Amino acid sequence: MQSLSNVLASSSLPTSLQNVLTTTTQTCIDISSTLKKGSLAGILGMAGNENVQGEEQKKLDVISNDMLKDALLALPEVRAIASEEEDDIVPAHTDGEYLIAFDPLDGSSNIDINSMVGTIFSIYSKKGDKPATEADFLISGNQQVAAGYVLYGPSTMLVFSTGNGVAMYTLDVDKSEFILTQASVTLAKEAQEFALNMSNQRFWSDNMQNYARDLIAGKEGPRQKNFNMRWVAAMVGDVHRILCRGGIFIYPWDKKDPTKPGKLRLMYEANPMAMLIEQSGGKAYTHTHRILDIQPTGIHQRVAVILGAANEVDKCLSY
Ligand SMILES: O=P(O)(O)OC[C@H]1O[C@](O)(COP(=O)(O)O)[C@@H](O)[C@@H]1O
Ligand SMILES: [Mg+2]
Ligand SMILES: [Mg+2]
Numbered sequence: 001m002q003s004l005s006n007v008l009a010s011s012s013l014p015t016s017l018q019n020v021l022t023t024t025t026q027t028c029i030d031i032s033s034t035l036k037k038g039s040l041a042g043i044l045g046m047a048g049n050e051n052v053q054g055e056e057q058k059k060l061d062v063i064s065n066d067m068l069k070d071a072l073l074a075l076p077e078v079r080a081i082a083s084e085e086e087d088d089i090v091p092a093h094t095d096g097e098y099l100i101a102f103d104p105l106d107g108s109s110n111i112d113i114n115s116m117v118g119t120i121f122s123i124y125s126k127k128g129d130k131p132a133t134e135a136d137f138l139i140s141g142n143q144q145v146a147a148g149y150v151l152y153g154p155s156t157m158l159v160f161s162t163g164n165g166v167a168m169y170t171l172d173v174d175k176s177e178f179i180l181t182q183a184s185v186t187l188a189k190e191a192q193e194f195a196l197n198m199s200n201q202r203f204w205s206d207n208m209q210n211y212a213r214d215l216i217a218g219k220e221g222p223r224q225k226n227f228n229m230r231w232v233a234a235m236v237g238d239v240h241r242i243l244c245r246g247g248i249f250i251y252p253w254d255k256k257d258p259t260k261p262g263k264l265r266l267m268y269e270a271n272p273m274a275m276l277i278e279q280s281g282g283k284a285y286t287h288t289h290r291i292l293d294i295q296p297t298g299i300h301q302r303v304a305v306i307l308g309a310a311n312e313v314d315k316c317l318s319y
Contacts, residue, residue, distance in 0.1 A: 001179050001180065001181075002179070002180045003172075003175075003177045003178065003179055003180070004021075004022075004025060004158070004169055004177060004178040004179070004180070005022065005177065007167075007180055008021060008022065011162075013162055016077040016097055016098070017077075017098070017123070017125070017145060017146065017162070019075060019077050020072075020075065020077050020078065020098050020100065020123060020146075021123075021146060021160070023071050023072060023075050024068070024071075024072065024100070024102075024121055024123075025150065025158055025178060026071070027067050027068050027071040027072075028068075028119050028150035028156075028158070029156070029171060029176055029177075029178075030067055031063075031064045031067055031068075031104075031105075031119060031150075031152070032150070032152050032156040032171065034060075034063060034064070034067075035060065035117070035152050038114065043059050043060055043063060044058075044059065044060070044111060044112050045058065045059055045112065046058060046059065047059045047061065047062045049062075051084065051085050051087075052086075052087040052300060053084070053265075053300055055108075057085060057108075058105070058108045058111050058112075060105055060108070060111050060117075061084075061085055061104060061105050061108055062085065064104035064105045064119065065083050065084075065085035065086070065104040065105075067104075068081075068083070068102055068104050068119070069081060069083065069086070069090065072092070072100055073090065073092045075092070075096075076093050076095075076096060077093075077096050077097055077098055078092040078093060078096045078098050078100060079091070079092060079093060079094070079095075079096035079097060079098055079099055079126065079127070079128065079132045079136070080092055080096075080099050080100075080131075080132035080136065080137070081099070081100050081101070081102070082099070082100075082101040082102075082134075082137050082267060082268070082299045083101070083102050083103070083104060083268070084102070084103045084104065084265065084268055084300070085104055088134065088299075089132060089133070089134050089136075089137060089299060091131040091132045091133075092132075094128070094129065094130065094131050094132075095127075095129075097125055097126070097127050098123055098124065098125055098126075098145075099123070099124040099125075099126050099132065099136060099137055100121060100122070100123050100124075101121070101122045101124075101137065101267040101268040101271075101272075101299065102119065102120060102121040102122070102268050103119065103120040103121075103265070103268040103269055104119055105117050105118075105119065106118050106119065106120050106149070106234055106235055106236040106269065107232070107233060107234020107235065107236055107237060109233055109234075110232075110233055110234050110237075115232070115233075115234075115237075116151065116152065116153045116232055116234050116236070116237035117152050117234055117236070117237075118149045118150055118151040118152055118234060118236030118237065118240075119149060119150045119152075119236075120148075120149045120235075120236055120268055120269055120272050120273070121146075121147065121148060121149070121268070121272060122141070122144050122146075122147045122267065122268055122271050122272040122275075123144060123145050123146040123147065124137070124139060124143055124144060124145060125143075125145045126139070126143075134298070134299055137267065137296070137299050138295070138296045138297065138298075138299075139295075139296070140292060140293055140294060140295055140296070141266075141270075141271030141272075141274055141275060141291060141292035141293075141294065142292045142293065144163075144271060144272065144275050144292075145162065145163065146160060146161065146162045146163075147160065147161060147271065147272035147273075147275040147276060148160025148161060148272065148276065149236050149239070149240075149272065149273075149276075151236055151237065151240050153237070153240075155170050155171060156170070156171035156173075157169065157170050157171070157181075157240070158170075158171070158178045159185075159240065159243065159276065160276075161275055161276055161279040163275075163279070164279075165183075165184050165185070165279055165280070166184070166185040166243065166276050166279045166280045167180060167182065167183055167184065167185070168180075168181055168182040168185060168243075169181060185243050185280040186280055186281050187242065187243060187246060187277065187280040187281045187282040187308070187309060187310075188246040188309055189281070189309055189310045189311045190246070190309055190311050190312065191227070191246055191247045191248045191308060191309035191311075191312035192227060192228060192246065192247065193227060193228045193229065193230055193241075193242075193245075193246065193247035193248075194215055194227055194228075194229055194230075194247060194248050194249075194250065194312075195229070195230050195231055195232070195238040195241075195242070195247065195248070195249040195250065196212060196229070196231070196249075196250045196251075196252075197231060197233075197251070198212065198229070198231075200252075200254050200256060203254035203255050203256040204252050204253070204254050204255075205252070205253060205287070207287075207319040208250075208252045208253070208287075208319070210319055211315075211316050211319040215227050230247070235249070235251070235264060235269055235273065235305075239273050239276065239277070239307070242277070242282075242307075242308045242309075243276065243277075243280055246308070246309055247308050247309060247312075248306070248307070248308035248309055248312040248313060248316065249305070249306075249307055249308050250305065250306050250307075250316065251263050251264050251304065251305045252287070252304050252305075252306070253286075253287055253304040260302055261302065261304070262286070262302040262303045262304040262305065263302060264302060264303060264304075264305050265300055265301065265302055265303075266291070266294060266296055266301045266302070266303045267296060267299050267300070267301065269305075270284070270291050270303050270305050271291060271292065273305075273307060274290075274291035274292050274307060275292065277307045277308060278292065281310065282307060282308050282309055282310050282313070283307065283308075283309075283310045283313040283314070284305070284306070284307035284313070285306045285307070285313060285317060286303050286304045286305065286306065287304050287306065287317070291303065291305065291307070
């Protein structure tokens with residue numbers, strides 16, 4: 001059973017990237033320990049502020065953001081960070097090499113019900129000779145050098161890719177280190193399950209409503225097959241289930257709020273998950289574009305997301 005530190009040390013990844021990955025994942029172990037304390041530590045509930053996206057921050061959104069921010073800004077390899085919970089990018093070291101975008105706590109609405117949440121991260125290599133600006137981050141997901149998430153579930157798991165497949169690690173809580181538990185993840189091309197917040201159905205495009213109608217029609221409908229539905233309400237949990245046993249996850253375009261034509265954020269939700277899904281053999285699209293090809297226009301940009309089993313994503317796009 002190999003530890004993450006052994007896997008990294010025996011890899012051909014630059015030491016600088018190994019250091020960024022080690023700091024990110026070690027901080028997630030600290031976040032995991034904090035989460036385990038729950039209401040005993042007075043860390044549940046609202047923080048009393050809104051983030052730049054007008055969402056109410058939970059105390060744990062702020063705590064996990066501060067933990068990652070402090071740890072990464074202290075690392076000489078880090079040029080800047082961008083976070084769901086920070087209005088603007090935060091420059092670190094002008095001569096640092098890496099830009100890290102993260103969602104410190106994904107699935108915030110699950111915090112107070114003691115259900116699954118996670119941290120999602122995306123890492124780019126981009127040197128420069130001036131302090132980093134937002135423009136430095138506006139590069140497509142194709143250029144991610146590493147991406148992944150830590151899922152805080154019954155066990156804490158790390159899943160990441162450096163562009164050469166996807167590996168899963170499980171936290172050994174006694175040793176406080178991640179142990180490799182699945183060296184390579186392969187996603188089946190066909191799906192039996194879908195993850196879709198059906199309560200938004202009336203706000204979707206006609207095509208999306210037709211696709212969902214046909215999924216639900218099951219064996220008696222045009223798909224001639226029964227599908228099961230699952231919704232964790234944390235993208236990190238839904239994507240993890242898909243990487244473990246297949247399926248499709250969709251957060252489509254909707255007309256609920258014209259300023260948010262898609263709920264999920266490109267830089268720290270869609271891009272890193274798209275990299276993991278593609279690296280395991282699946283597909284990740286908006287309604288029209290491969291997610292990793294999108295040229296970002298802002299660090300908090302939102303996109304529609306259709307990802308998972310390759311043939312089911314194709315089927316969805318065919319509508
Ligand atoms: O309210 P809904 O439609 O269930 O939304 C759930 C989605 O929102 C998110 O929780 C957004 O992420 P944050 O919790 O980081 O804001 C996704 O993880 C999840 O897929
Ligand atoms: Mg999120
Ligand atoms: Mg979040």
